[in-house]
Amino acid sequence: MKMIRRLLALTLLILAPAAGMSAGQNPAPAQPEVKPVYEVYAISYGVLPDFPVSQLVAGADKSRKMDIQMMFWLLKGPGGRNILVDCGFHREKFFKDWKVKDYIKPSDALKKLGLKPSDITDVIITHMHWDHADGLDLFPTAKVWIQKDEYDYYINDPDTPGKNRSGVDPEDVAVVAATKNHHKQLKIVDGDNKELIRGVVFYTGGRHTYASQYVGVNTKAGTVVVASDNLYLYENLDKHAPIAATFDAASNLKAQERMKQIASNPRFIVPGHDPDVFVRFPKPGNGIAKIE
Numbered sequence: 001m002k003m004i005r006r007l008l009a010l011t012l013l014i015l016a017p018a019a020g021m022s023a024g025q026n027p028a029p030a031q032p033e034v035k036p037v038y039e040v041y042a043i044s045y046g047v048l049p050d051f052p053v054s055q056l057v058a059g060a061d062k063s064r065k066m067d068i069q070m071m072f073w074l075l076k077g078p079g080g081r082n083i084l085v086d087c088g089f090h091r092e093k094f095f096k097d098w099k100v101k102d103y104i105k106p107s108d109a110l111k112k113l114g115l116k117p118s119d120i121t122d123v124i125i126t127h128m129h130w131d132h133a134d135g136l137d138l139f140p141t142a143k144v145w146i147q148k149d150e151y152d153y154y155i156n157d158p159d160t161p162g163k164n165r166s167g168v169d170p171e172d173v174a175v176v177a178a179t180k181n182h183h184k185q186l187k188i189v190d191g192d193n194k195e196l197i198r199g200v201v202f203y204t205g206g207r208h209t210y211a212s213q214y215v216g217v218n219t220k221a222g223t224v225v226v227a228s229d230n231l232y233l234y235e236n237l238d239k240h241a242p243i244a245a246t247f248d249a250a251s252n253l254k255a256q257e258r259m260k261q262i263a264s265n266p267r268f269i270v271p272g273h274d275p276d277v278f279v280r281f282p283k284p285g286n287g288i289a290k291i292e
């Protein structure tokens with residue numbers, strides 16, 4: 001017993017200086033990376049009444065109509081980072097072509113969350129359609145994130161004949177083109193699965209436009225997928241039906257399947273035009289839905 005105690009004491013003596021040395025020489029063990037945690041909000045800016053469902057869900061009954069939700073999304077991060085995913089529309093001309101109910105200018109809708117345009121640090125353009133990109137000039141100080149292929153197709157080289165530019169407005173193209181010259185605010189996203197903003201991953205797939213994108217966002221409750229029009233309605237997911245407007249229906253279905261892998265919970269996949277978003281996530285209300 002004595003022997004064991006003596007051995008133990010000796011061992012401690014030998015180990016003690018070694019431990020002291022190693023504490024001084026070795027770097028601290030790497031801390032696991034702490035990702036910024038975002039709050040995700042869907043923000044209503046109007047409703048388009050009587051929209052044909054067959055233009056949203058491939059193969060849907062042509063007589064079905066529904067009031068579709070116009071919305072954009074806010075990713076509210078730490079340190080005053082306020083990222084918009086899309087930015088709605090505001091130009092007068094669109095009100096001539098479309099009857100819009102309950103319209104509120106996107107910059108005014110953000111006041112409900114206590115935000116003014118200069119508080120918006122970034123705008124992620126998921127795709128160049130007018131109802132997602134037209135509001136960009138309401139947020140003139142924000143960085144603008146767009147896929148390289150989307151930028152090249154619609155903005156860099158818009159006049160090549162044979163391009164499908166339906167739903168893309170020349171004035172919106174000009175606004176995005178001008179960001180190149182202002183405050184170095186244009187941020188090109190080149191490809192898929194890019195975490196260019198910590199906690200926010202850019203994904204391609206779905207091909208709603210030439211190179212539409214969507215994002216996966218780190219929140220307290222897990223990863224939320226803001227799908228935008230790569231998934232028009234919950235019905236697309238439920239029926240395993242591609243969106244009706246896509247350059248590539250097979251790619252769209254693949255993207256939908258992938259969204260299920262990315263999202264921590266299937267209810268965290270947020271479609272682009274489904275009024276049910278504000279039913280499933282009723283808080284805080286008044287046209288704002290916190291995805292949680």
Ligand SMILES: [Zn+2]
Nearest residue numbers: 127129208229
């Ligand atoms: Zn669209």
